[in-house]
Amino acid sequence: MKFVGVSPDFLVTSAKHGDAVSIVVPAVATLRRGICGARWLLTQSNEEGSGITPMGVLSRSRGTSTINARVLRIALIPSVALMIVGIGLSGFLAVEGLDTRSFADNVHKSLKPSTNFIATVQEERRLSTLKVVNGLQPADGTLANQRTKVDDAVQDMTAVTAELAESAPEQLSGPLEDLRDLTRELPGFRQRIDSGGADAEQVYEFYGEMIELVGAAVQGVARSATDAEVGFEQMISYDLFRSTEAHSRSHALLLRGIGSGLNSDEFHELAHQMGTYHEVVETIYPRMTPTEQRRYDRMGESKWWDTAVSGDNAIMARGPGQHPVTFNLKAWQGSVAKLSDNLRGLYASHTAHAADLGASAGSRLLTTSLTAGGILLVVTATSMIIALRWSRTLARRLTRLRDDTLDLSGHKMPDVIDRLNRGERINIDVDVPWLRHGDDEIGQVANAFNQAQRQAFAATVQENEIRSGVRAVFLNIAHRNQVTAHRQLQVLDQAERSQEDPEQLHLLFELDHLATQGRRNAESLIILGGKQPGRQWRKPVELRDVINGAVAETAEYTKVNISKVADVAVRGDAVADMIHLLAELLDNATTFSPPETGVDVRSAVVGRGVVIEIEDQGLGIDPETLESINNTLRTPPDFSVMALSEEARIGLFVVAQLAAKHDTKVTLRESLYGGINAVVLIPTSALASEPYLDGPDGGDELGADYAAATGVHHAVHPGVEPGFGRSVGPESGYTPGYHQGYAPGYGRGGDHGEHDEPDAQDRVVPMPSPMHRRLRQSRVPEPRPEDTQKNIPAVPQEPQESSGDSEHSHVGQHARHGGSGNDTVKISVDSAVIGNGSSSRAESYAPPRPAQPAAGNGNGKPPLPQRRRRENLAPQLQTGEGESTEPEPSSAPEPSDEIPGDPSPERFQATMSAFQRGTRRARTDDTDTPHPPRWPGGETT
Template sequence: MAVVPLAVVSVLSGLRVTASAQQIGDSRSDRSLIRLAIRLTDLAHSLEEERDLTSRYLADAGNRDSRPDPSGSGIALNRPRQSVDTLIDGTAHLAESEHDLPEIGARQGDLVKETLPKTLSTLRHAVDESQGTFPVSAALRAYGDAIATLIDGLEGLTSATSDPALAERLRTVTALSFGEESISLQRALVAVALEKGTLDTQEQEKLTNATAKRSAMLDYFLVVAEPSERLAYENTVTGRDVDESERIRLLLTNHLAGLTPDGKRSAKVADPRLWYRSITGTTELSRQVRKQIETKVLSAVSAQVNSSIQDTASNSVVLILLLTLTIVVTRSVARSITTPLRSLRSTALNIASTGLPTTVRRLENVQGEPPELDVTPVPVEGTDEIAEVARAFDTVHAEAVRLAVEQSRLRAAVNAMFVNLARRNQSLVQRQLQLIDTLENSERDPDQLENLFLLDHLATRMRRHGEGLLVLADAESYRGQRAPALLLDIARAALGEVEGYKRVAVGSMPETHLASGIIDDTVHLLAELLENALRYSDTASFVEIHARLVDHGDALVEVTDYGLGIAPETLDGINQRLELPGRPDVETSRQMGLFVVARLAARHGMRVALRSSLSLGTVAEVRIPAAMLQSKLPRRIPGSPIAQPPTLQASPMQEATIDSPEGEAISTTVAGEATATDTLPVRVRGSDLVPGSVPESNTSSRGANRSPEAIRAQLSQFHRGLRDGRRHVSTGPHGERQENHPKENP
C-alpha cells in the first residue's frame, strides 16, 4: 500500500519539475527578447546619427569646394554608415543564434536582415548620386520611417515578454529610446535650419512636434521608471551641453522674425557646429542612462534564468530520490509476478516465432494423411491469474495446431481431387488423340484431314491444361519421352501446344540436347510462356522464341512478344511470384499459367524471369542449368528448318528427305515456319526417332515403302496450292476482285 502515496508524490514532483522547466523556457525567451531589444535601440541610435549627418550634408550643398571630404562636404558619412551596417549584421546574427527567441523576435530579425539593408542601400545611393541635390525633407522622411519601424519592433518585443514586471522595466527603455529619437530629430531640423539660414513653416511644425514628443516621453519615463532610475536620469542628463542646446533651440524659436519674400523665415542665429555638438552631448547623456537601465534589466532576467535552473535541478533530485524509493518498494512486490510472466512470455514468443511456424511448415510438406500432434503446455503452475492465462494460451495453441492439421488434410484431399481429375482428363485426351490418329490414317479428303489436324491440336492443348492441374497438386506427369531431345525440337513441341502457333517464329537454337527427365516439363513451361505472349500481344504481331548458350554452359531461352508491355511495379511482382511460387491461392486462379511456370522451373532448378524489351513488349527468359544439358548426340534430320521471322508473310513449304532402307530418298513435305497464313505442320511418324534405333524393314518395292502420311502430306500440299491459286484468281493478280468461277473438284 506504500506504493500509492509514493506514486502520488512522484507525480506531484514531476509536475513541479515540468513547471520549473517551463519557467526556464520562458525566462530564456525573455532574455533573448531583451538582448534583441538592446540591439534594436543601439541600431536606432546609430541610424539617427546617420540621418542627422546626412541632412546636414544635404543642407550644406553650397559650401563644398573648399571642403576636404571626398564627398565634397566637410561632413563625413562613411563612419556612421559603417556603424549602422555593423549593428545590422550583429543584430541579424543575434536573431539567428538565439534559439529561444519567440516568433515575433525572429520576424524582427528578418526585418533587420533583409528589409532594412535594401531600404538604406537605395536611400544612400540616391543621396550620393544627387551630389547634394537630394531633398532634405525626403531624406528625413525616409530615415524617420526606418527608425520608426525599429522602435515599433521594440514595442512588440516588450509586449511579448512573459513577466509583467520585466515588461514594465523594458518600457522605461522604450520611453528613453523614443525620447532620444525626438532629440535626434530636433538636432537634424535645427542643424538644417542653421546651415541653410532659413526655416520654412513645415520644418517649424516638425520641430515643434519633436519638442512636444520629447517632453511627453520624458514625462512617461518619470512615471514608469523606478525612483533610482529617475534620480539617475536627473543627475546624468544635465550640464553645459544640455543648457547650450536648449539655449540655441529657444533662441531659434524666439528669433523667427518676419517672412522673407519666398515664404521662409530667417534662421541665422547660432553656429551649426556648436548646436550639433551640444545636442549630441545631450543625446549621449540620455543614452548613458538608457544603457544603465538595459544592463540592469538584462542582469535581472539572467538571474531569473539561473534561479529557474536551480529550482528545476533541486526538484529533479527530489523526484529521483522518490522514484528510487518507489522502485525499491515495488520491486519486492513485483518479483513474485515477474517470474511466471517471464516464463509465459518466453514460451509464447518461442511458440509464435519458431514452434508453431515449424509445425505448420511440416504439415504443409506432409504427403498423405498428416499425423496427430501433441501440444506441450506452458510451464506455469498455480491458480492465480497468470496461471489461468497460461492455460488459455495452451488451449489457443492446441486449437491452432488442430486447425493446421485440418488444413493439411483438406489440402491433401484437394490435391488428390486435382490429381484424380487430371488423370481422368489425361486418359480421355490420350484416347481422343489415339482416335484422331486413327481417323487421320484412314482419311483421304484433304479438307477433312485439315480439320482433324485442328482437332488434334486442340486436344493437345487440352492435355496441357489438364497437366496444369497436376502441377497445382504438385504431382508429375510423363508422356513417355525418354530419349534426350534438341532444344529446337522442344521449342517446336511447345508450338504444337498453343493456339496461335502460326504467329510464333523460331529463331536460332544451339545444337544442344536436353536431358530426357525434364523434356515434358520444359515443353509445358515454354508452351505456357508462348501462350501468355500470344494472348497479351496484338494478333497482327508475332512472337519470337530463340535460345543461346551463356556463361557456365547454361542455356538461355527467350520468348519475346511485341505487345504493350507490363508496368515496372507489376513486372516486379510477377518476377517475385516466378522466383517463389509458394502455395496456390486466390491469385493463382487469375495467373495460373505463371504459377505453373514457376512450379515447373523450381522443380528442375531453372530460373524464369520477365523483363521489358528494349523496343516494345516483354521478354520471358528461361535459364536452363548446364547439368540439364547433354553433349551432342547423333542428330536426327529435323521435320522442318528454322524459319526467319522478319515479316508475317506465308512461308513456302519445304521438303526434307529421309533415306529409305533401299537407299532411296523419300520426300516428305512439311510446313515451314508457322506464320499468319500457314496451315498446321504435318506430323510425320517416326520423325523424332534417332536413326538406327528402329530396325529397318526389307522391302523391294519403292511404292510399298512410301508411308500413308507422306502420301497424305503431298496430297494436302497439292490441295492447298490449288486452293491458294483459286483465291489468287478470284482476287486478281493485284488484289482486285474477279468474277467467281464454278469450284472445281480437286
C-alpha cells in the first residue's frame, strides 16, 4: 500500500476531507511543539552554563564530556529513543489512518459514478444485443441516447478513478488502467455494431469485459483495505456486484434465446448466470446489513419479482433452441429491469457501508496514533525536564565541591603552608576548613577529600618541622665553618707577619687562599639555609674592588683577565652579595675552561645599571641545559627543590638567590669562542648614587684581599699606609659577624686599588713570587722641618692597627718588599691619579708613626733609600708666591692637624712618580739621586 506523507501541502490539499484535517492539523502542531520544547530544554541547559550544546549531549566523545552531560545522556538517550520510536510509530499509524480515511472517502466518492457506469453499460449491452438479434430491434433513438449516457458515465468514471488510482495499490490501479484503455475502444466497437460487423456473442463478450474490469476494481478495493472489517465488507460488496452482473448477463442471454435461440453452450451459460445471481444473493444474505436484508425481503415479496422469476423459469424449462414466448414479454422486461436496479442498489448500499466503515477505521486509527504520540511526547518531555533538573542540581553540587576544593587548595592551603614556613603553629581542626556536602556519594567524596587534605596538612606540618630542624642544624654547621675559616685566616695572618722565608710565605699564601674559598663555601651554605652572611659594608665600594675581591675568592685566579672596569661604585649593603655572585661565576668559568685559556672580565655602564661580562673558552653547554639554567637564574627554586634534584648545582642556586635579592639579572649565553658568556646586569638601585669612598669601610680591604690572594698590587697614594685596615664597630660602618669576636669583613686591610681612566688599559701585572706578600714593617725617614712648615702631612711611619682589624693589616705588605727586576709592578704616572678626592680622605685616616733611621736594619738587608731635601715637594710649595724657596732658619713648627684640601692632578702626578722611583731604588739598592720629574711647565723639583 502506498502511504501519503504528513506535510503542509498534503494538509492543504486534504482540506476537502473535512473532519480529517481538523484532527491532523492540531496533532501535527502538537508534535512540532514537542520537538521545539525538547530543543528549548537543551538550549536552556547550554545557556545556564552546563557546557552542553543543544545537539552535543549525544555526540560528545567518551572521556571528554562532563558529569552533567553524562547524567543527561543516561536520561536522554532512552527518552529520545522512545520519543523517536513513538513519534515514528504514531506517524506511521497516523499516515495509515489518513490513507484509510482518504481511500474510503475516494471509494465513497467514486461509488455513484461507478454504479451509474455499470447500469448504463449493462443497458447499452441489452440494447446492442437487441439490435444484432433478428426481430428485436430497439426503438429508434433509444440506443443512441443510451450510448450518450454511457459516454458521460465513462467521463465521470475516468475522473474519479484517476484520483482513486493515485493512492491505490497495484491490484486496484491495474484494472482501472485497463478499463480506461478499453473505453477508448468503445466508439470503434459501436461502429461495428451499427455496420453489422459484430454478432451477439461479440457484444456479450465486449460489454461483459468492461463490467468485469469494474468488478476487478471492486475486488481490488476489498483486498487493499487496511482494516479487516472494511475488507470483509468490501468483499460482500463484490459479491453483490457479481450477483448484479450475473443477472444482467442472464437477461442478455434470454433476449438472444427469444430472438434467435440458444445453443447448448449458450444455454449452459444462461443457466450458470441465473444460478449465480440467485445463489450469491442467498449466500450473502446473512452478511448484509439489516437495511439491505429488509430491502431484499421486500424484493422477494414484490409482484415484479414473481413476474421476472416466472419468465426466467419458463425459458429455462424449454431448454436449448428457439421457443415461442408464452408470457408477457413487456411485463417481464419491466420486471427484469426493476430487479436489476434493486440488485445494483444492494451493491451500492453495501459499498457505501464498507466505505463508511473504512472512513471510521481511518479516523479511529488517526485519533489513536495522535493521542498515543501526544502522550508519548508529554512523557518524554517530562522525563527530559526531570533529568535536566536533576543533572543541573548534581552539576551545581559538583561545581560547588570543585570551587570549594580549588579555594582550599589554591588559597587556604597555601596560606596555611606560608604560615608554617614563617614558623607559626597551626591547629588543623581550626585553621583547615571542613568541606560539608551532605551524606550522599558527593558528600562521601568531600569527606574523603577532607581526610586526604588533613593527612596532607599533617604531613606538611611534620615535614616543615623536620625541615626547620634540618635547616637549623644546617645553618649551625655553616656558621661554625664560617667561624673556623675566619679564625684560620687570623692564624694565617699572624703566621704571614712573622714569616719572611719566601717558600714558607708561598705555602701560607696558598693556605690563605684556600681558607678564603672555604669562607665563601660556608657563606654559600648560609645562603642555602635562607640566611644572609655577616659580612657587610655600609659605604659604597668601587666596582673594580668588588671584582678584585671576587677574583680573590676564585680557585684558579691566575686565569682571570680584567680588561675594563666601569668607574662606578656598588652600594655597601650589596657589596658582599655581588662579590659572592661574581666569585661563583668566575669559579665556574675558570673550572670548566681549558688550562691554557683565560677568563675575560669586562664591564660597562648601560641605561639600566652596569653590565659585567665573564667570558670563558670552555666546552660550552647544550641549548636545553642552558635554557634550564637561565630559567633557574630567572626564578630561583626553593632549597628543597634544589636538594631533591638529580644534579644539585649549589653555586647556581646561590647565584639565583643573590641575583633575586638585588634585582640583578644573570644570563648565560653561548660565547663566540665556544664557551659561555655570563652577563650580569647590576641595576641602578644597587649602585651608589654618591661617590665611592676609600679608606675605612671602603674598597681598600677588597683590593687587599685581591692582592693577598693573587700577588697583584696597585700603587698607593703618598701619605696612605699600604697596610691600612679598618676598625670593627659602629663607628667604622662595618657590621660584625654572628659570633662574638668574629669580624666577618670581606677583606683584610690592604693597598688601595688603582683607578684607570675610561680608555686606559689595565696596568695590573700578576706577580707570581710569594715574596710579594711581605709584612709592611719598612722604615720611612723622619719628616723634614720644611715639610711640616709647608703644612704637608707627615708620612705615617708605623701602622697603628685597630682592635677589629689587626688580623688584616698584613695584606699588601709585599708592595714594599725589595725584589728582582722581573717582579716589578709597571704603573704609569697617568694611572696613579685617583679620582673623587679619595687620596685626601685616605690621608686623613692614616695614623702617625715615629720616624726611623735610614740605616740598615742589622739583619744583612740593604738600607732603605734616604729622603732628599725638597725632592718630592710640589712646585707650588717650592716656589710659592711671596715666599722664599729656602726654609726659615728657625726651628720647624709643630705639625699641623689641619687636613689640606684636595690636591691638584699635577701634585698627584709628582707624588706618585716619586713613590715609583723610590720603590725602584728600594728594589735595586740604587742610592743615586734620580732626576726629578719634569712638570708640564718645564720646572723641576
